[in-house]
Amino acid sequence: MMAIQYEYVFILMATLPGIYLAARENFIYTENKKYNLFIIRLLFTIPLFFIANVLISMIFARIFISLFPKISSYFEGLVGNYAVVLVPFIFSLILIILLKIYIVPPRDLKINYLEEIIDKDFDLYVFHPNEVMPDGRTMGTRFDIANKKRKEDQLPIRSQLTDLAADFRYLEGEYLMMTTHGEIVVSNQALEILKENGISGFYTRPVKKDESYRVFSKADPADNFKYKQLVCNHFMPKMSPPTEIVTKKYPLKVLVSGDIYYNQQILSEISDFNQTSEYFGSEYGDPVFVQRFWILTKKARDIFIERFDQTEDDFSPVHLVDEDGNVIENQLSDVSEMAQVNEN
Structure with missing residues (x-):
């Protein structure tokens, strides 16, 4: 017994x-x-x-x-x-x-921003949503490592070979969703809003439905036209001091400790959607955790919050410095003056 x-x-x-x-x-x-x-x-x-x-x-x-x-x-x-x-x-x-x-893959990519920032009227923001689509839900996408002969202190950078294949369960009812490895997916309605507002700095690729988890239902070809992947086509220059980039080994990690700074001259060539020239993240487990950060203008950020149900906590400000490395105060007024000069 x-x-x-x-x-x-x-x-x-x-x-x-x-x-x-x-x-x-x-x-x-x-x-x-x-x-x-x-x-x-x-x-x-x-x-x-x-x-x-x-x-x-x-x-x-x-x-x-x-x-x-x-x-x-x-x-x-x-x-x-x-x-x-x-x-x-x-x-x-x-x-x-x-x-x-x-x-539920580990999140090694979140920036450790300072919490003392009160003023939210900045020109540029880093988009780091708190709610993301798990990496495992895009495994139908094929990637390859672009820098196979990289140095020991270089992160593996992957290249997307096929259209993004996503698990639509995580997209249903959403205007916008970011994956854990940095791809942004938007609904057709959200894409129309971006176009209507003249948002620049991106092109789109179709998002296909990953059928690997399907049960009790048949595939619908029309699903492959419901969402689009935003692909950034404008990249920032190197970050400026006092940005602190930290490299850790075993496993290799490249992270930002604190805030991000750029020289104010970038504002003359900025797009609404931008990505960092640097790659960040960790090669732990898989190079999918290596990505570039998305840098958005205030205009794009406001649309994300007002129209796409994102929150203010999903964004952190980017600081601008002058030629001497001094942080610029009252950035928005400076940008407005610079924009008027460029228009004239």
Whole structure:
């Protein structure tokens, strides 16, 4: 009777990874809401990971017995029952940790901005939304490493070979969404708003629907025209002091510590959408975490907030300095005067 109880515990432990995945909302794609139930997700996740866990446990046990026959002889009776429960529990924890890493990728790209800034009337802002579309939801896109012969202190830079393939579950009802690796996707309605307001500095590519998570529904070719990827075609010059760029090794990371500064001369050639010439992020796990930051004008930022449901917390100001490196006060008035000079 005691052995049977431990077998039940063994079964429960082996189902933990499947229960974890089933508990994650929208892990399995179901367009029909009546199928989007926890019990339905359990039917897909538990069997697969249960079988994997049991097989791994059995293989591990066989290897352990063959390598350590004397030690294995002690695992009998109650001690053996404890071992039967412990092994799948350990493998379950390992699987859950791995799943968490790949389902919710780490955010190594967020800039550590100072919080003392009160004045929000700046010319340029860094766009770093708090809500992003997980990297795992764009795996249908093909990329390649552009700098394969890079130096040890250079981040791997990837090149997009195909149109972005996105999981539309994360885009439905959204005007705009950024992926964890820096691509911006907008709805057709949002794109029309950008065009109507004369926003510059980008072109578009179609976004295709990633069908890898589809269940209980057929592909609709019309879906591939619902969203567009914004591709920036204007890049900033090198950042100016006192911008502090920090490089950490093992794994290689290049981050910004503090605020971003540029020379005020950039305002004569700025677009509404811009990207940094520098790449930031970490090569941890995959080079998808390496990207350029998006720099937006106040005009573009205001549209994002007023029309696209973004928040002020999704933006941090970019500071301008003069030729001597002094931070310029009252930037907007300076920009207005410079814009009038350029127009004349």
